[in-house]
Amino acid sequence: MRPEKIGIIGSGLIGRAWAMLFASAGYRVVLYDILPEQVSTALEEIEKELHALEAKSALRGTYSVAQQLSFISGTVELSELVSNAIYLQECIPERIEWKRKLYTDLAAIVGAETIIGSSTSTYMPSLFSEQMTSHRENVLVAHPLNPPYYIPLVEIVPSPWTKPEFVTRTRDLMLEIGQKPVTLTREIEGFITNRIQYAILNEVWRLVADGVVSVADVDRVMTEGLGLRYALLGPLETAHLNADGVADYFQRFGGEVYAVSQTYGPTPKWWQVRRYRRLQPNVRKWCRESS
Template identity: 45%
Template structure:
């Protein structure tokens, strides 16, 4: 753990609260900043309730009790008070470039000479809001979590062109220490990694519904009942590596196919996969917009599936299951 144990969280919304809980689980002193006292009060109450519920269910992270973790989390309306003495600052403000730039510029005037600041942005490359920092921009980057961050461990680390490699490594080490699963992009890329993969999936799902190939409900079933079952434990490339292992590749039966793993997958399915890729169709520029017939139909089906007044309840349903999956994976890893 770093010599200075204070972490600052800028913004007390859902993501900020999740970060506070993650860092407190490992014994860090956390200071949350927001401009509204009511927002901070709500955040602290919510965090306390969440941690107590997690402790009761046996899903709290770390070795500290809920009461101890709650005691590590403070709140302030003073920007300077939050930043001073923090070795790591996590920005969690709205996805507006000017707001993020203002936060980073203000932090540059205050933060310690060895402190690092990271943004939680899900799509903005860091050079957009760090370019005008008066100092310390070599210690500024993106550390993008996945919702819900407390249960989904992935963190996408994205450096700006001027971010020091040492800062990237420190953040990567910190994320591992607090129980997250960091990946580091070699350069700034629109959409980072997760969203680029997600976009490819959503665009194909959109095309399948628009063309009438499958209903919306069936398309979603393909993911949660098929791909998602495997992808919860393995990535798509490792899935392919494992799937080509079988009786058809036993050398004694067919020497011509005496390869296994990804080589066998490429040999057996490569041409068919490329043909399917060629057949995917263009990006649906015209229909993937609010108000188009396809968009209206998809929105209608989704609102029938989950009425708008039930969205919050459905989110809670989702988070409960993601939490249970996280616990299952942890238990399985410990038993292996």
Template identity: 35%
Template sequence: MSAITSADAVPVSSKAALNVAIIGTGVIGAAWATGFLAAGHTVTAFDPADGADERLRKQVSNFGAEADACTTTVLDNLTFAPSLAEAVANADFVQENGPERLEVKQSMLAEIDAAAPEAAVIASSTSGFSPSQLNALASKAPGRIVVGHPFNPAHLVPLVEVVPSTGTSAEVIERAMETYRAIGKKPILVRAELPGHVANRLQAAMWQEAYSLVDRGVVSVADIDTAISYGPGLRWAILGPLAQQSLSGGAGGMRHVLDHLGPPQEVWMHDLKQVHLDEDLKEKLISGVDEELEDRDPTVLTKQRDDMLLEVIALKRKYGELP
């Protein structure tokens, strides 16, 4: 059997191994399974699709190999259950990865809530729904249902957004945060329920202006991508935009930046345009991306992106002063 590890995971000898249930074993579910197995936990998975067991094992092996994580935990720690109820029956932590349709997630999470031990934390990988929406049909312990949203590609990118509901206890929040930290993730706590959580909203703000600039003919799609990937995107991979802004203020830090550059920044922010994704704009964006990526193999692009991600993540570990 192939084996998997995570460079940032807390050794299982220093923390108790968890029984983790993975519900839904597509690409996101397989990424979660890889991370938990890498950290030395046992994983019980369920997915009703035909052939899901075999596909999951293959995907976990592929993800483990891609992340160069191959020294401690074998796939023998992965079990595929015949039903959702059996998968979660002894779980300490449940990660739900069903289709991004509210009624489907509500039904699945209600079933998980009914079958899982009351002490288990239940997290959903939803990219946009709030926990109060997700737990609407749960009756046993709906407050222990939180959002645990990863970032694509989820087997490589450390970010996880944890979003509790108003009924979630501090203990459940901390257990979710600590569970993710212990498998090498970098969780953030989102203190309000908002559509799209945080990272997707930040992306949406940038996409909005990018779409607007393309729509108005200010710049090409390719030049938008160059402007970010060869400009601020390089810095954002090292430090977040606010910490980076502070460094640009020199000895005066963020105060100097806001005092001296805040007024023109406000002018720029107030000039940002709303857009509507009508057919004309969609065609501009699609044709622009097609032109930018013409004669480039998407499989090669994805592989090179993921290889560079691993190198960037390794560099971030190397320079310990970076937050």
């Protein structure tokens, strides 16, 4: 086991996955939640999960299940969790008032060198760190994709006041545990993943709502087509290889890309339209058939 201590705040699915990821790299991990039952249940779940991973040869790292388990302990004392931790991974529910309260509490007890990374997919780091009276330069977003044990991407997003050194240190830490970090130079709504996901979702919705394609077929465009490519090649590398370099690609196809883009309809107002209710049975049927 390494001497450095990692604290995990929140014992749900994401918190447990982070605990397992850090333990797989040999870190001493302490898992925090409010109730003792939450913590004990989480530790039991982790034990089951690690054995299941071993059984299917999917256990990460070079340590045995017993070793990895021995690296992980639990607590219901936030101050105990924070003490001497080099890094805290926050995984509490996506409620901004809960996050602001937590980060305000953390400000009073966290060390000057302890980085606090939030797993949030929703809130820019400034939104829950701006009110902190100290150490707000320690806060950033380290957003995993679900399930983090299998999907290596982590988006690292600094607030305007995050100390750049803490960004670098978090990136190195993520690489060390086998994840694949990407770093944003500044915070932006939706970070990168959700900006891309929502651009896809808006167009998928318009095509289905306009009757151009069925629910099952539009999903197949990804699972039988674009997804297979994007699992290997990013959008810019794809463009680069589709022509004599990326500049040539945009020279040759840029007009076409723009022209097609001009035909997108308006952004769907998801909360207004009731049409997505009609989508529900079709998607449910499709999910049943595809699984």
